[in-house]
Amino acid sequence: MEVENTIQEGKTIAIISYITLIGTVIAYVMNQNKKNSFAAFHIRQALGLVLLAFALNLVSTMVDISLFYKIVAPAVFVLWLLGLVYAVQGKEKTIPLLGEQFQIWFKNLG
Structure with missing residues (x-):
């Protein structure tokens, strides 16, 4: 139940x-008060x-x-779309290829 609340609150x-x-920065600022682990992920x-795209x-x-x-651009778009779909579905699932690395590299965010 608590995990489900975390997901719903951070979705x-x-x-x-x-x-x-800009959306990433806004989301980061919004999450500073709540410290929602799903949103931070x-x-x-x-x-x-x-x-990566930059x-x-x-x-x-x-x-x-x-x-x-x-x-490369279409591949990055597909990865972006997967991440968005995972967020909408309430899944804390890394994107293929570099998703695990992103979690390690940016572990201090959130």
Whole structure:
């Protein structure tokens, strides 16, 4: 019952965290008072995805690789969509590939 309450209370913040970098920042600020573990989990996932997309875009611009826009960007979008779907469904599930790393790297957030 307590886990279900945590999920329900943090679901809105978790969903907001996936709406661009601004949404991630807003979700982080909103969660500072509540310290909801479910919301914090998804804030870490969303921040990791935003930074991943930024880094990959930066590298592709520097190297001038159109591969980013054909393969990597759609793959990052799919990962983002998975994270959002997990948040909506109330699942604390990491996204494939780097989700576990995001939880480790950003463990102090939330």
